[in-house]
Structures are given as C-alpha cells and as structure tokens.
Amino acid sequence: MIRGLFLSAACALFLAGCGGGGGEPIADLKPGERPANDTDEAGLWMQMDRVEAQIQSSGRIVSDPALNRYIRDVTCRVNAQYCKDMRLYIIQTPHFNASMSPNGTMQVWTGALLRIRNESQLAYVLGHEMGHYIRRHSVQRWRSVRRSSDRRAFFTVTTRMAGLGFMGDLSDLVAMSGIMAFSRDHERESDEIGFEMLTAAGYAAGEAPKIWESLIAEREAAGAEKPSVFFSSHPATEERIETLRNRAVAAGPSGDSGRKRYLAAISKHRGLWLKDELLKRDFKGTEELLSQLLADGYRPGEILFYQGELHRQRGDDGDADAAVALYRKAIGASGAPAEVHRSLGMLYWKTGRNADARKSFRNYLRAAPKAEDRAMIQSYIDQLK
Amino acid sequence: MKLIAGGVLQSGRHSTLFVLAVLAVFLGGCTTTISESHTGGTSDQQIDLKAQASRVVLMPVDVELYELTAAGLKEPKADWTESARNHVVRAVQDYLAERNLTLRHYKTPRDQRSADRDVQLGKLHATVGGTILTHHYDEMNRLPTKGGRMDWTLGSAAREMGKQQNAEYALYLFLRDSYATAGRKAAAVASSIISIIGTPRVSAGERVGFASLVDLRNGSVVWFNVLYSDTGDMREFDPAAEVIDVLMDGFPA
Numbered sequence: 312m313i314r315g316l317f318l319s320a321a322c323a324l325f326l327a328g329c330g331g332g333g334g335e336p337i338a339d340l341k342p343g344e345r346p347a348n349d350t351d352e353a354g355l356w357m358q359m360d361r362v363e364a365q366i367q368s369s370g371r372i373v374s375d376p377a378l379n380r381y382i383r384d385v386t387c388r389v390n391a392q393y394c395k396d397m398r399l400y401i402i403q404t405p406h407f408n409a410s411m412s413p414n415g416t417m418q419v420w421t422g423a424l425l426r427i428r429n430e431s432q433l434a435y436v437l438g439h440e441m442g443h444y445i446r447r448h449s450v451q452r453w454r455s456v457r458r459s460s461d462r463r464a465f466f467t468v469t470t471r472m473a474g475l476g477f478m479g480d481l482s483d484l485v486a487m488s489g490i491m492a493f494s495r496d497h498e499r500e501s502d503e504i505g506f507e508m509l510t511a512a513g514y515a516a517g518e519a520p521k522i523w524e525s526l527i528a529e530r531e532a533a534g535a536e537k538p539s540v541f542f543s544s545h546p547a548t549e550e551r552i553e554t555l556r557n558r559a560v561a562a563g564p565s566g567d568s569g570r571k572r573y574l575a576a577i578s579k580h581r582g583l584w585l586k587d588e589l590l591k592r593d594f595k596g597t598e599e600l601l602s603q604l605l606a607d608g609y610r611p612g613e614i615l616f617y618q619g620e621l622h623r624q625r626g627d628d629g630d631a632d633a634a635v636a637l638y639r640k641a642i643g644a645s646g647a648p649a650e651v652h653r654s655l656g657m658l659y660w661k662t663g664r665n666a667d668a669r670k671s672f673r674n675y676l677r678a679a680p681k682a683e684d685r686a687m688i689q690s691y692i693d694q695l696k
Numbered sequence: 697m698k699l700i701a702g703g704v705l706q707s708g709r710h711s712t713l714f715v716l717a718v719l720a721v722f723l724g725g726c727t728t729t730i731s732e733s734h735t736g737g738t739s740d741q742q743i744d745l746k747a748q749a750s751r752v753v754l755m756p757v758d759v760e761l762y763e764l765t766a767a768g769l770k771e772p773k774a775d776w777t778e779s780a781r782n783h784v785v786r787a788v789q790d791y792l793a794e795r796n797l798t799l800r801h802y803k804t805p806r807d808q809r810s811a812d813r814d815v816q817l818g819k820l821h822a823t824v825g826g827t828i829l830t831h832h833y834d835e836m837n838r839l840p841t842k843g844g845r846m847d848w849t850l851g852s853a854a855r856e857m858g859k860q861q862n863a864e865y866a867l868y869l870f871l872r873d874s875y876a877t878a879g880r881k882a883a884a885v886a887s888s889i890i891s892i893i894g895t896p897r898v899s900a901g902e903r904v905g906f907a908s909l910v911d912l913r914n915g916s917v918v919w920f921n922v923l924y925s926d927t928g929d930m931r932e933f934d935p936a937a938e939v940i941d942v943l944m945d946g947f948p949a
Contacts, residue, residue, distance in 0.1 A: 348774050348775045348778065349774075349775045350774075351771055353774035353775070354762075354771055354772035354773050354774050354777075355772065356774065357760070357772055357774040357777060358760070358772045361760075364815075365819075367815075368812065368815040368816065368819070453771075456769070457765050457767075457769055457771065460765065460766075460767035460768075460769055461765055461766040461767055461879060463767055464765075464766040464767035464768070464879075
C-alpha cells in the first residue's frame with residue numbers, strides 16, 4: 312500500500328519530467344531572429360546578455376579597431392547572412408579557444424589567434440562557431456541535460472524507494488555519458504557547417520584539419536597532465552581530423568590560404584601574445600608551439616627571441632647557455648624585437664661577462680631609444696663601467 | 697533572534713545568513729521569510745533620508761527568475777524576469793513615495809567614460825556587497841579588527857555619478873527567485889516521504905536578495921539588508937510588493 316503511494320508519486324515526477332517532449336529536431340535560427348520571450352531559449356539569451364555586459368567592461372578585451380575589423384570582415388566573408396548577428400569579443404588570454412553563446416556573443420581568445428597560421432584556418436574556426444549559433448546547440452544541450460536529469464531524479468527517487476540506492480549512482484553515469492555524446496555530435500555538426508562555409512567562401516579547405524593536428528602535437532608535448540581548456544569541450548579525435556581530411560580531398564583544388572593577410576593583421580600583436588604564452592609556464596607545450604611557428608617562417612627573429620626567453624625563464628641546467636645562443640641567432644635573423652639585447656645583456660652580466668653586458672644594454676637603448684626602462688638600463692651600464 | 701512562527705523572522709546582529717538558510721531548510725513545512733539589516737557609514741550620525749528630503753537613484757535592478765526542474769536545475773525565465781523587474785521598480789517607487797522621497801531612474805550617461813565608470817562602480821558594489829554578506833552576516837567570518845563596524849565605501853567615483861544622476865543616494869537591488877515545476881513539486885512530495893529514511897528535503901523554490909543604499913556624496917554604504925524567503929511570488933505585483941517591503945525593512949526613512 313505504502314509502496315504503491317511511493318510509486319505513484321514517482322510516476323507523477325517521471326511524467327512531469329518527460330512531458331516536455333523528446334529530442335525532436337530543431338529548426339535553424341534565422342538571421343536576425345530572437346527567440347520568443349516565453350521560451351527556455353529566451354532564458355538562456357537573457358543570461359548571456361548579462362554575461363556579455365560583463366565581458367564588454369572587462370579589462371581583457373583587445374580593443375584594437377584594426378584587428379576587430381579584420382576578424383569581423385572574415386566573419387562576414389564566411390557567412391554574410393549571419394555575420395550581423397555575431398558580436399565579436401577578442402579576449403586576451405593565452406589559451407586556445409573560441410566560443411559561441413546562444414545570443415551571438417562570439418569570443419576569440421588571443422591564444423587561438425597566436426596558433427592560427429592563416430585566414431583559412433581563422434575562417435574555419437569562425438564558421439565552426441557560427442554553426443553552434445545557427446543550429447542552436449546551447450538550447451539543444453540545455454534541453455538534453457534537463458531531460459536526462461529529470462529522468463535521473465525519477466530514477467533516484469524510485470530506486471531509493473525500492474531499496475536499491477546504488478542504482479541511482481549508476482543512472483548518473485549513464486546520464487552524464489549521454490550528455491557528453493550529445494556534445495560530441497554538436498562538435499561534428501559544427502565541423503561540417505564550418506567546413507561548408509569555408510569552401511563556399513573560396514578558402515583553402517585543406518587548412519581545416521591542420522589546426523587540430525598542431526594542437527594535438529602541442530598537447531602530446533605538454534603531457535597528459537596538462538589538458539587544454541579547449542579539449543575539455545572539443546574532443547578532437549582522430550576521427551574528426553580524418554573526416555575533415557577526406558572532405559578536403561573531395562572538395563578538390565584548394566583556394567588561397569590567406570596567410571599574408573592574416574599575418575599582416577596580427578603582426579602588431581604577436582609579440583605580446585608570445586609573452587603571454589610564456590606566462591603559462593607550460594614550457595613543454597610552448598616549446599612545441601614555438602618550433603611550429605619557427606618552421607612556419609614568419610619573423611623568425613621574434614620566435615628565436617622567445618625560445619631564448621623560455622630557456623632563460625625556465626633556468627634549468629644548460630638553459631642559460633641555450634638562451635644566449637638563441638638570442639644571438641635571433642639578432643642575426645629578421646624580426647627580432649629590441650628586448651633581445653636587454654635579455655642578452657642580463658645573461659652576460661649574470662655570468663660575469665661585464666663588457667659584453669654593457670655592449671648589449673647599449674644596443675638595447677639604441678634599438679629602443681624611447682624604452683620605458685631607459686633610466687634603469689642606463690644605471691646598469693653605469694654600474695658595469 | 698526572535699522568531700515569529702509562520703511569518704516574519706527577524707534576527708539580531710549575531711545571526712548568520714548560513715544559519716538563516718539552514719533554519720529555513722529545517723523549518724520544513726512552515727513558511728519562512730527572513731531579513732536582517734545593517735546600517736553603517738563613516739559618520740556616527742543617524743541617517744534619515746526623509747528629514748533630508750533626499751533623492752534616491754534606483755540602479756538597474758539585478759533580478760533573475762528561474763524555474764526549478766525535477767532534478768533541481770534552474771532554468772532562467774526571461775518573461776518572468778521581465779515582469780518581476782517591472783513589479784520591483786513599481787514597488788520601490790511606491791515605497792519611497794509613501795515616505796515623500798523622490799525616486800530617480802538611472803540614466804546611462806551619453807559619454808562613454810561616465811558610462812564605463814558607472815559599470816565599474818556596479819562591479820565594485822557587487823564585490824563590496826559580497827564582502828558585507830560574508831563578514832557581517834556570517835559569524836564564522838567576522839573580521840576581528842573591524843569590530844562589527846559597517847564602514848564600507850565605494851570611494852569618490854560615486855560622487856561624480858551622484859552629480860550626473862541628480863541624487864544623494866543610490867539604491868542597488870539584487871534578487872534571485874525560483875519556482876518549482878510540477879515535476880519538482882512531485883519530487884518534493886516524494887522525498888519528504890522518503891526523508892524518514894534519510895533523504896534531504898527537496899526545496900520547491902525560494903527567493904534570496906539583498907538591497908544596499910550608497911551615499912553618493914562620499915561613496916559609503918549606509919544601509920544593507922538581506923532577504924531569504926520560501927514564500928511569495930515575484931511574478932505578480934502584490935506578492936512582489938510584499939517581498940520588497942521585507943527587503944526594505946530598516947530602510948533609513
């Protein structure tokens with residue numbers, strides 16, 4: 312009798328939880344569309360509007376108009392219909408990520424811009440993010456989480472009543488793996504949409520899988536104990552890379568990768584982004600990234616300098632010598648920043664090579680006559696007399 | 697702490713928000729509304745807005761309403777939030793009008809610099825408000841050298857905002873409110889039956905909030921109040937006005 316009462320309460324719970332219907336297919340969001348105010352989707356938009364207001368006043372926003380204009384232009388080239396609904400925020404943070412919110416808040420992190428090699432790769436990332444927006448993945452995921460947690464609540468309550476408490480934990484596992492699988496499907500779908508936009512806009516299709524390949528190399532170098540922020544939500548499986556490669560082959564001859572345009576757009580910022588990258592103190596991962604960028608060939612002097620900085624900052628056995636060698640190589644290559652002379656001077660000074668240190672500091676002040684630390688460096692030169 | 701069963705529970709200085717929340721959970725079936733206000737500021741003078749015929753600017757109300765799903769997830773509700781915001785603004789307006797105080801609605805300044813300043817002030821206020829909640833309402837977290845004094849300030853930037861908004865005081869309101877779905881109510885019923893064998897009670901919705909009054913001539917937080925309630929309904933005007941009355945309890949006017 313009492314058990315009958317329990318079960319009817321649990322059944323009411325089950326029915327209420329599942330009354331909202333199953334995972335029926337959802338139509339694409341139309342350009343300029345905003346969900347009706349009485350829907351669950353409007354609730355998500357409302358929350359993201361609040362988050363967006365916080366982002367707008369964040370000190371981490373990269374406000375450089377030229378860089379913002381460039382990425383916005385590429386967004387519109389990738390999809391002219393939807394680009395008006397995207398609000399771009401470039402966030403200064405050294406991790407690889409780009410994200411899309413249900414209301415069209417699109418974040419691109421500088422750690423991603425540092426790793427992207429050309430406009431085609433950027434276009435693919437932007438297209439992938441727009442895919443999440445158009446296919447309304449946030450609300451789909453919310454509904455899925457809600458459905459499975461409702462079911463879990465039912466299952467926990469009913470199994471407790473039947474005296475099988477541990478079964479509730481089991482259903483948690485099943486529900487969680489369901490959510491993860493759903494999210495992987497979304498990533499696949501966005502890959503597909505991003506790829507279609509990329510080729511339709513005349514970009515180099517073969518560039519899409521290359522981003523993942525570089526990231527995986529970096530992750531492997533860093534070791535498993537340092538999982539990337541990106542991989543936690545974007546499982547880059549071999550299968551996804553393979554799919555993109557096959558699609559690229561099927562798409563036929565590739566368009567222009569847009570490397571020159573891309574590098575021109577980021578050139579002013581890359582030094583700062585490399586400096587930020589070193590702040591992660593994930594030296595193994597950064598070493599892999601820097602050798603990839605060196606092989607890419609743009610401004611090798613700058614990359615060699617930051618390779619030297621990595622050794623100097625790590626300070627293990629042999630690092631000081633390696634740093635000196637890299638700084639000297641950087642000075643001989645194109646694109647080395649003035650700071651290379653300062654760093655070299657510091658290391659010379661540390662090892663007692665005072666005359667060389669003085670010469671390096673002088674070279675620094677000659678290369679950067681308006682340096683903020685001019686007075687400090689001048690005092691070093693005076694001390695070294 | 698004095699407890700008025702089934703109605704308003706007013707507490708003295710030594711209670712804590714945590715204790716209030718825990719109490720509310722254990723009171724189970726009976727309805728609970730709790731508020732606790734602190735007055736402060738840098739001067740020892742008693743503040744009375746009415747005597748000064750002060751003008752109060754209501755800052756954009758930070759309110760969000762949710763639906764509680766069967767499993768306890770909070771689904772944000774845009775339509776409920778919109779009507780709750782309208783009710784709150786109207787109720788505050790009425791509350792101040794009864795005390796012959798002028799309410800001004802915050803206007804976003806046209807120049808970007810001032811607009812940014814106000815956003816940063818809002819962020820600073822959120823941090824200061826959180827600090828007050830932690831250190832004045834939670835006995836375990838009292839600051840030993842503070843001696844219980846409420847002398848928090850947002851600094852001089854508040855003065856510029858006050859001049860622009862033509863007001864001596866700014867009122868900040870924060871409210872979060874949730875309602876149970878049919879499924880959640882069923883879970884609450886079911887779990888209250890099972891709780892005999894040790895399952896915690898499932899909450900069927902609650903409102904929490906705080907209100908804070910800032911003197912815009914010097915940035916001091918002069919009055920602060922928190923609210924916890926498991927009754928009321930912010931989606932309708934009359935019960936929302938009752939919630940606002942509790943939240944404004946102890947307002948210095």
